[in-house]
Amino acid sequence: MTFISIENLKTGYETRNGTVQAVDDVSFALENGESIGIAGESACGKSTLGLSIMRIVPDGNIASGDITLEGKSILKMSKSEFAKNVRWKDISMVFQGAMNSLDPVFTVEEQFIEVLKQHRYSGDYKQKISEIVNSVGLTQDVLKKYPHELSGGMKQRIVIAMALLLKPKFVIADEPTTALDVLVQAQIINLLKKLKKDGMSIMLITHDLAIISEVAEKIGIMYAGKMIEFGSAPEIYKNPKHPYTQALLKSIPRLRGDKVTNYIRGTPPSLIQPPQGCRFYDRCPEAMEKCKKDPPKFKTGSGYVSCWLYE
Amino acid sequence: MEEILSVQNLTKHFAKKGIFSSSRTVVKAVDDISFSLKKGEVLVLAGESGSGKSTTARLILRAIEPDSGRIFFDGTEIGKDSKSLDKIRMQCQMIHQDPYASIDPRMKISDILMEPLEIHKIGTKAERKKKVLDALHEVKLEPAEDIFNKFPHMLSGGQRQRIVLARALVLKPKLIIADEPVSMLDVSIRAEVLELMRELQEKHDISYIYITHDLSTARYLGQNISIMYLGKIVESGPIDEVLLHPRHPYTQALLDAISEPEPDNLLKEKKIRINEPLDIDVYQGCRFRARCPYAIEKCKEEPLLEQTGQDRLAACFVKLD
Structure with a gap:
């Protein structure tokens, strides 16, 4: 059964220079008992996605889309009903850097x-x-x-x-291991593993794909506000489709094996009036003429990928 | 090859005094450590917070006075005299962890990079500007003329860290001490900064001391590694050998803790070969005894850092591997 589903979610922040579309048309769904890892670089919208699910986007608003938890829309219900019955009771969040607060x-x-x-x-x-x-x-x-x-x-x-x-049934953890020592990091990972065993679903937001592999069945890769690839963990790790996912995986320093590192040159586009077409266009080694049009979602074995290579 | 830095029996203890009680506890932040570094070499100092890595760096730069021990830099002993202090503070530069905290947000990039040259009274104004622009080119911040007039808030984390690297480079240092230079950066750009550091090392024959708790990035830059635990070096040797065949239980635990992106991880518990700390005096005998899964009776004596193979040292009675 579907546990939680996010459909075409759009969240933006109003600024003097225009709207920053931090989460732009993001969709994914989890089955009962599944956890998800959300990965991407800084400012790709991954924390805003978490805050949107909690309906506490500071100075921002959820423009459109829907979030359904166990068959019930939690975005369409009133603010007071959400605060009374859902926030912290069904869904809770460990904020980034919360230990310092x-x-x-x-x-x-x-x-x-x-x-x-x-x-x-x-x-x-x-x-x-x-x-x-x-x-x-x-x-x-x-x-x-x-x-x-x-x-x-x-x-x-x-x-x-x-x-x-x-x-809660669903816990969103935003960078829970960042800024901790490796040994302590490993303990927190084991704690998350234990919580999962006790029946909780976790949404782990981090820029570190290595940590996601420890807790998540499903993975969503975000880039410049878009979820550009979504699928099962084995598929993402063993057979990544989107050139960005491939590059992200190659950039992780490994303890064993090859010492050659690869990194992604350039920076992501501005989220105020982002360019037409694929947002990874400028940095993509496989960019072609067609990429100047917005890539639709193409179905993969366990999810989807937004890339014209898989038309 | 010539040695650029040699540290002998360096010791620094801090006394911690309670506000209300008269009892004093001593923290042995750095306790009788020795190591040396050849020209162009990268030495990794690894360990958890509190292991004394950063204190060692501060002692080398004489930001704090050591209790005892000697430091030789490029053939000169670094003492209290201003001549040797000037030498090390010019030719040995430091890169800190947090690029958001280590540069002044109210200064322009040009002023940030000029400052070290002004302090050391190098060149005329025009020469300084040229040196700064050269350094910006070196760290690949282009167009350098544009970056020159910007403020730090206009730059990303990776760019800021390259500013910090450029600030170290303007003085043409022989040694750079980098304290967790990439741990605040996204994984996707860590490799970029590390590669830049390696390029500069090869081009200018700069030596590095790379301080980190993350052994997987250490491997990219380092040739040799020393693992520190509570102020002591517990193991050292060529980095690939130490990471593939650790001989100290603490090194093994650090390696266990690292996750690699493998989907199989999901199904198994992460096993770290380390115990919950026992409540014993850590300065009695082996300091790792309180957490060591292999501890034996003999560990109540302090193990010495002994040769265990070619270029390899370990301080442990239980021989792993």
Whole structure:
């Protein structure tokens, strides 16, 4: 059964120079139990996609499209209904750099209690908090501590625990491992793996395709606001179709094998009035005349690719 | 080949004092480490946060005073005298991790790049401008004349890091210490900055100390690697050998932690051969003992960094591999 589906989502930010179309006509769907990794360079719209699903795009608006969670549109429902029944309860998010936004003057426990109060939680606070702290692999003594007494990895776990407090089905994690040491990164990855086993679906937003391979069944590659390729993880890794996906995979430094690195020359186009046609045109090694027209989505084995090579 | 830098028995301890208590704890940030670097060589210093990598860099540049130990740079011992300090601060340059924090947002690119030349009183104004434009060409920021008049906020992260590299280059350094130069950048442009660094190394015979916790990027640039843990070098040797056949359990754990883009990863748990830290004094015996899955009784004594093969050193009683 389809768990969540995003259809033709468009989100933009108004600026003095025009609208920045950060998410431009993005579509994908996940089945029950599946997780997705969203990859792309900085400013490709991947965080805005996450914020759009949470309906909290700061100073931006969702222009069109639809988001359906378990058969019900969550974009068409009223703001208050979404806030009451969906946000944090069904879908929650771990924001980028959230571990630095813990309040320094309150203990961890006080910060948990505040969240529960805000949502008028009716059960036993103490029990709920100790459960959630255990589930992210921390011991009870962190509750009495202040954020400055905790390491980066511990703070990241606390922030993840907060996103899990109301037992959501879908958690969006925006760069949860960036700025952490490799050993701590690996622990957070194992934590995400465990949460998946407990039945949660995750949307992992990162620029690092290596980390996505650890948690996601499906992968969406974004470029300049568009999702240019979507498919199953084995297909994306073993048989990437879009020249951008291919280049992105080749740019990852490997521990074993060839030392030759490839990188993508140039920069993505501006998202204010982006050029007609394929947005990767300027940087694409396979660009041809036809690419000056917008490429439609062509079906692949497990998803789609927006590239004229596969017409 | 000639040595550009040699560090002998370098030590720096920091005393940490509680606000209310009179107890003092000592952090051995860098503890009796020695290494040397040949001309044109790239040495990687790897380890987690708190392993003493950045303190080592600051000690070399004399940003902080070492407790003991000697540093020789290009044949001169670096001491307190201004002559040797001038030498190292001109010929040894540093690149920091965060290109958003390491350049002043209110200065024009031209001023940022001129500043080191002005401080060291090199050339006339016209000569300085020429040197700056040359450096911009070297780091492939084109058109250099346009970039020259821009402000940092007009540039992307990768471009900013190249400005930082250009700022290091204007003084024609012999050694560049790069502290996590690519970890804030997108994966897709990391390779670009690393390749640029390698080109400059070959062209100008610049040596690098490349400080990182990421062993997969280390491999692209480095010839030799030293792995640090809590202020000690625990393993060192040629980079390919160390990464393929680690001899210290800590190196092994760092390698385990790295993910490669393989779809098979999804199905298995990530196994890292490291334990939850035991609550023991880390300065008693081997410092990694508290987290080491191979710890034996003997590890209560401190292992020395010993030769374990050609060019390879490891400080461990349990011989892996």
